[in-house]
Amino acid sequence: MKPWHSLEGKTIWVTGGAGYLGSAITAALDTQCQQVVCFDLPGRAEALVRDQALVRTIPRSSDVNDAAGLPAAIDAVIAEHGLPDGVVHLAYASSGGKTLETLSAAEFQQTFNLSLTPTFVLCRALAERMKARGTGSIVLFSSMYGVVAPDVHIYRPPLTPNPIDYGASKAAILQLARHLAVHYGPSGLRFNCITPGPFPSPAVQSENAEFVQALRTKTPLHRFGHNTEIVGPTLFLLTDSASFVTGHSLVVDGGWTIW
Amino acid sequence: MLGRMAVAREIVGSVNFFLSDASTYITGANLPVNGGYTAK
Numbered sequence: 001m002k003p004w005h006s007l008e009g010k011t012i013w014v015t016g017g018a019g020y021l022g023s024a025i026t027a028a029l030d031t032q033c034q035q036v037v038c039f040d041l042p043g044r045a046e047a048l049v050r051d052q053a054l055v056r057t058i059p060r061s062s063d064v065n066d067a068a069g070l071p072a073a074i075d076a077v078i079a080e081h082g083l084p085d086g087v088v089h090l091a092y093a094s095s096g097g098k099t100l101e102t103l104s105a106a107e108f109q110q111t112f113n114l115s116l117t118p119t120f121v122l123c124r125a126l127a128e129r130m131k132a133r134g135t136g137s138i139v140l141f142s143s144m145y146g147v148v149a150p151d152v153h154i155y156r157p158p159l160t161p162n163p164i165d166y167g168a169s170k171a172a173i174l175q176l177a178r179h180l181a182v183h184y185g186p187s188g189l190r191f192n193c194i195t196p197g198p199f200p201s202p203a204v205q206s207e208n209a210e211f212v213q214a215l216r217t218k219t220p221l222h223r224f225g226h227n228t229e230i231v232g233p234t235l236f237l238l239t240d241s242a243s244f245v246t247g248h249s250l251v252v253d254g255g256w257t258i259w
Numbered sequence: 260m261l262g263r264m265a266v267a268r269e270i271v272g273s274v275n276f277f278l279s280d281a282s283t284y285i286t287g288a289n290l291p292v293n294g295g296y297t298a299k
Binding site: 005177178181182185186188190197220221225226229230231232233235236239240241242243244245246247248250251252253254255258 | 261265282283291294295297
């Protein structure tokens with residue numbers, strides 16, 4: 001008998017599935033699902049499948065930040081690979097390298113056009129297809145900076161503080177999950193967020209020693225997260241282990257937001 | 260909201276999750292298992 005939290009036989013999509021957090025999730029799903037569809041920028045998903053010798057992962061070079069093109073793109077993938085049982089949506093965009101004083105209105109708006117609106121379009125398109133089946137779990141990604149503001153003192157030049165458009169759009173993701181959870185709950189669909197704390201990529205770890213030390217000091221567990229530590233929480237929300245959990249933000253932050 | 264009450268075994272996954280190494284970077288967190296009751 002397979003455990004009731006199993007992903008055996010399931011099809012899961014991961015957007016942004018070749019990034020630092022996404023690659024750990026995709027690799028874990030590859031060992032447990034029947035099929036994983038990994039969406040990322042051109043070439044990245046293909047490289048992940050090749051480098052990690054993934055066997056059940058289908059790479060897709062799709063622009064999931066393009067709200068206008070998303071419904072047709074989703075229909076095409078469903079026609080080819082079937083309706084997914086669960087979706088992990090990590091793809092996002094934000095401004096970079098600008099101070100709050102120099103960020104233009106257009107740059108601020110761009111983050112919402114490329115991150116928030118596509119998240120809404122993706123969720124609604126999938127939910128409208130999933131509701132006839134009556135099951136589905138969608139896991140969105142917020143951020144600790146959608147919950148609390150960045151401490152500007154730990155960002156020394158050349159680093160600029162985590163941008164305001166990023167945090168504002170990640171805060172909005174939390175509300176998308178709650179609204180969608182309530183709307184589609186009677187149809188048997190669940191929407192939740194993972195809210196990660198500090199998970200600096202290997203490049204950040206090697207290039208910004210002082211910053212990374214500040215991240216450690218500010219975290220109650222006194223260390224930053226490793227990308228493998230985002231896997232368990234994500235799989236929990238995808239599976240029937242979380243069958244009565246919906247509209248929730250699961251904070252995976254070593255305690256960053258509790259003090 | 261999911262529009263139904265839970266059955267007892269639906270609490271098991273959450274307890275297992277917090278007890279296991281699946282949650283090594285989670286501390287001080289609250290995990291509502293309430294079918295979305297507090298989402299609206």
